[in-house]
Amino acid sequence: MKALILAAGEGTRLRPLTTNTPKPLLTVAGRPYLAHLVQALGDAGIKEQVILVGWKANRVKEFFGDGRQMGVELSYLEQKERLGTANAIGVAEGVMDGDFVCVNGDVVMAPEAVAEMVSAFQKDRRPFMGAVEVPEPQRFGVVQHDNGKLVRIIEKPSDPPSKLINGGFFGLTTEVFDHIRRTGRSPRGEYEFTDTLNMMAAGMDVAVRKIKGEWMDVGYPWELLRANEFLMGRLKRDIRGTVEEGAVLKGDVVVEEGALVRSGSYIEGPAYISKGCDIGPNCYIRPSTCLGEGVRIGSSVEVKNSIVMKRTHIPHHNYVGDSIIGERCNFGAGTKVANLRFDDRTVRVTNKGQMLSSGRRKLGVVMGDDVKTGINAMIEPGTVIWEGTVVGMGARARGNIGPNSKVF
Template identity: 30%
Template sequence: MRNCKKISIPSHSTIKEAIETIDKGVMQIALVVDDDCLLGTITDGDIRRAFLNGSKLNDNIEGLYNTSPLTGRNDQSQEDLVQLALTRGIKQLPILDEDGRLIGIEYIDDYLRGPEKPNCVVLMAGGLGTRLRPLTAETPKPMLTVGSRPILETILDSFSRYGFRNFYFSVNYRAEKIREYFKDGSQYGANISYLNEKDRLGTAGALSLLPQDISEPIIVMNGDLLTNVNFDQLLNYHLLAKADATMCVREYTLQIPYGVVETEGARILGIEEKPTQNFFVNAGIYVLSPSALQLIPQESYFDMPQLFQSLVKSDRKACSFPITDYWMDIGQPNDFDQANSEYDEVFDV
């Protein structure tokens, strides 16, 4: 059970204070509490609806919060609490004692995450995000808010659900913003360390900053992606293939907007109207065995395609892992807008 003081606010709070409380916590909820008595709960959704109805930041939260939230008791088993929450489709369950006083909150994902894995996850979060300016003028791209939280937080939560606990964030541009927000990761049930790129090292070069004693395959992912890829399946596939490196790929269809003419000399043999061509493209998610890490030069600019080319040239085993799950590379303003419009439907938050 988690301590709920950080996400508790009194009933006389303003909407602005509720937003600040939700933002400081990691559970997308604030508890309205007076004298240890739970009066209700307020979420991002409640606040969005209030704004749509004309409420202002300095308005009181009275009438906005749910006064009949689902709660659990401290004498219920963990299995019963999880079942209760799943039945009602919620992820946060305030817990009351026998006298009805609030004593904590259960975050259901804590129980549904997979067993802890020894594998590290490296999230590449050092890019400049030039194509998304002015949004990234003061904010690193992985910290842009999509849905109700930064992109990087959604990625962290996705991995945590599959039992990954050990993370390295490769940082450069506006690194302090990322450090201040995530700190050491303990508030997320994770261990976060930082790879400091003094100079930009590309999509693979920063991996040379990892400790030398890594003995298990690592997963590397760009910090500006949103996806619901099954990371268990990805890792198991890599191990099954006994690969040195595995690259997630997506099918990309390109339609030529003209009739394509097939010729032989001056003679026309046929015309195909607006044909399509299918390709596999790099999805920015990789699994690398320690053997692949040995090919990365020390603190030099080195991109992931260069690493895979080196693997192929040295006759190492490089595999592809096709993904059909939701995947969005947030590189352009229209991608950012689309991700925000789809977020609530794709991610259960």
């Protein structure tokens, strides 16, 4: 059995994080988040996997290669035009020559749940869709079913027939391609796989299987933080780098070979320190912090529940909490990131021109690549700073700050 992973999207809602980096390569828990899915499918017994790529396809291919380093066999298809999810799956016709599992590349779920879904499909070979129970299904495609048999999927209903939504995990047979060819364009001009599934449900038995355990669809930056928190919670302690005498590492901390943790550093797991990192002396790394390759965390710095990407320097007297920091950023001394509103409400973020609730009580900054801050710069909760921006000495950054801006 093969797996098809849909990973062609641009991830525009995740910008500025995806301006230079394709969405599948964004780091969570020490690895690109797509790597966690590839590994889970491989561990479930599906070694032959096809990744559908699009945006910055070559970057994805270069990173994953043929998959041997992960114990799987990877190949690639490219979706030239973004014409919807049904079109995306249709690109694989001829390559998927038998029963196959199809997974949205945005999905993060427990490896044991992946294994359970794959095992059930291998046993009965009946087409299925994975469904997830959520408290507010009105915002999603809601699954209507009859004793575990799909009736239809209803997009964003005001009166949902259930609390189950489309979980982006499917077991399919080659019959799906005939249904895709007969799927018409939706009002927004795309070929929607939900329309294909509704067509299938009208003429054949499509099972609805509930996905157990943690599940999330990474669409917004703050959801990347949530995925990181979940996957970091599954880390096991592994110290391979250099840890100087006087450093304290508590709990499940990973220190890759080639990383240096200097004396006086205090690290609480789960935490991930990638190769080439230089940590300390005398800093505090708090739980669910993931530091990418070559990151520098200096003296009197505190980092909490954050993702800091490659070659970023946070060198002295800084606080970063509940934030995502892009590559090659540089923090001036005393730069602080606030992560909590005075009124204790959930932090709101401007995304694609809309003010959205992150659903998080604590959220700091979403920072693109190559951002620089001067000494004593201040960044408000929920701020988005796009790539190439400079925040000057003592300046206050807030809202959504466009690329290559100057804030003084």
